[in-house]
């Protein structure tokens with residue numbers, strides 16, 4: 001399809017999804033899932049995932065009563081317009097202004113520079129009638145920083161942009177992926193006025209007289225929508241990784257290459273240890289991210305309930321965990337989808353394998369909702385603060401509780417003596433805790449050598465990111481172990497998930513061996529024992545690998561992959577897909593007579609001469 005056809009088709013699907021949601025007797029969860037799964041990526045996704053939550057989280061009761069009924073019935077369609085051409089990561093650097101005019105009791109929205117143009121918001125370019133806009137609030141000449149405003153963008157009768165608004169689509173994005181069905185847009189204001197009551201005023205407000213009343217709660221609650229989406233992105237990472245691994249595992253069981261004895265059947269590529277070494281850690285990651293995503297949803301729900309009671313104690317932990325796990329899981333999943341493509345050889349590069357599309361749609365997850373490095377630096381900031389408070393009498397809690405055992409973890413030596421010891425959850429956990437703590441403390445010690453802490457932080461950015469990743473990987477390993485010790489029913493299932501848990505942990509030790517050795521968390525002998533155990537675990541998982549991906553229960557339609565078909569009938573279907581290609585409509589291609597024939601004829605003529 002052309003871009004316009006793709007876009008219009010997405011509108012059709014989105015409206016169809018909305019019709020189903022309204023007609024079917026669905027639970028709230030089912031309708032939420034339908035919205036997300038039938039519309040990724042599409043404007044519905046962001047209306048429900050960002051525009052509505054922003055109003056819920058930052059609007060007053062009156063504002064919620066006015067705007068949510070319209071949004072819930074989709075009588076207005078909204079987007080989340082924060083990022084600008086010149087600033088995305090640095091929210092406090094946004095340039096759009098909202099200047100209060102006490103004469104008219106209005107805010108004047110303006111884009112003072114080209115870099116202040118809103119740029120990237122999904123749904124902004126062509127669909128949304130409204131937006132939550134983030135702009136610098138200015139009253140009486142004073143800049144109070146970035147605040148949220150609900151703004152109507154288009155005429156509700158003919159959908160034309162309102163006077164003072166220039167709006168459009170930012171153009172084609174990466175690959176030929178479905179993200180090109182999304183109208184990520186640009187928007188400029190030219191002294192565009194909105195009523196004062198359209199500033200989202202739950203956190204801070206402006207009185208009729210133009211007095212700014214700052215928030216009596218942490219200003220970062222304004223970032224709440226991003227935190228909520230980051231939490232969902234972790235579970236999405238598990239789904240995306242599972243899709244890619246399902247395709248690659250099923251195809252690896254179907255594909256045979258080399259290894260035939262005396263003209264017999266060739267070897268399934270899934271039996272090659274290199275294929276297992278690349279594939280099974282990704283299979284384990286799909287399960288690991290699912291379990292940590294379940295825990296993160298609990299953490300986010302818990303912090304949301306606490307915030308409603310003005311209890312901000314776990315807000316820093318929630319921010320660090322959502323930021324760090326979003327960053328870590330999306331990076332791993334993007335790399336994992338690409339690895340699954342390569343695991344499928346040449347056929348993985350075909351569009352009908354489903355992997356190029358999955359990669360094209362998924363990889364922006366490393367950037368949207370926060371660039372992954374920027375988010376890990378938030379985790380690093382949180383860890384440095386925690387380390388600085390060790391010994392202050394304030395015991396670290398939650399995911400940093402292990403830091404409270406710093407005295408032990410800084411000097412302990414791993415007691416791993418044989419390969420089977422790597423199947424001991426306590427030993428594995430202590431190894432990851434020691435590595436994470438020692439990396440964080442090493443950063444803190446190096447930071448303390450700088451007089452200017454900000455300068456020191458800037459100098460140590462790369463080390464700080466690695467320490468943050470180590471902390472996040474510890475969280476994922478620990479939540480996998482907790483999951484195994486808790487809710488898993490059925491001995492057989494539990495044994496298989498145990499194998500995957502240790503594959504996940506031991507592959508990380510192998511991948512980040514430099515960390516573990518340089519922090520003396522393990523010895524090179526213990527690392528060799530871990531590798532030995534890893535190979536043994538691959539052998540144990542191999543007979544159940546296909547069953548473990550079938551367990552994701554994805555339909556062929558959802559997978560969209562000839563290689564990942566449930567029936568394994570790959571080769572005939574590859575031909576079937578190939579013959580559908582328009583190039584095969586004629587045996588002699590368009591262009592033969594204009595270009596190929598003259599070339600050949602000229603060659604023949606010169607050959608005769």
Ligand SMILES: CC/C=C\C/C=C\C/C=C\C/C=C\C=C\C(=O)SCCNC(=O)CCNC(=O)[C@H](O)C(C)(C)COP(=O)(O)OP(=O)(O)OC[C@H]1O[C@@H](n2cnc3c(N)ncnc32)[C@H](O)[C@@H]1OP(=O)(O)O
Pocket residue numbers: 040041042045046049080082083088089090091092122220221223224226227229232233236315316319367368369370371374378381382385
């Ligand atoms: C279609 C695909 C289908 C499925 C996939 C699933 C979902 C798709 C969803 C989205 C994709 C489509 C749309 C995408 C939308 C977007 O991208 S929206 C825009 C996202 N933008 C960002 O994430 C910006 C990232 N930057 C920031 O968050 C901030 O600028 C910052 C980096 C955190 C810095 O902020 P600031 O300068 O204000 O703060 P600091 O000075 O660094 O820190 C001050 C203290 O505040 C604490 N803090 C910071 N942020 C938060 C927070 N969110 N919550 C709580 N606390 C916070 C920070 O820890 C400091 O605390 P202190 O150390 O104690 O002082």
Ligand SMILES: Cc1cc2nc3c(=O)[nH]c(=O)nc-3n(C[C@H](O)[C@H](O)[C@H](O)COP(=O)(O)OP(=O)(O)OC[C@H]3O[C@@H](n4cnc5c(N)ncnc54)[C@H](O)[C@@H]3O)c2cc1C
Pocket residue numbers: 046080081082083086087088089090119120121122179184364367368369370371372373374377461
């Ligand atoms: C598909 C897609 C959909 C999006 N949808 C929306 C939307 O609906 N609404 C919306 O508001 N936004 C949206 N965005 C914008 C997105 O949120 C931003 O692109 C994202 O926050 C990254 O910001 P940036 O583009 O400014 O990156 P930059 O910050 O410019 O990143 C560029 C490089 O600089 C590095 N960097 C930046 N700051 C630092 C630092 N302090 N220390 C070290 N390194 C640093 C980064 O790590 C990165 O390597 C979308 C983006 C994409 C790709």
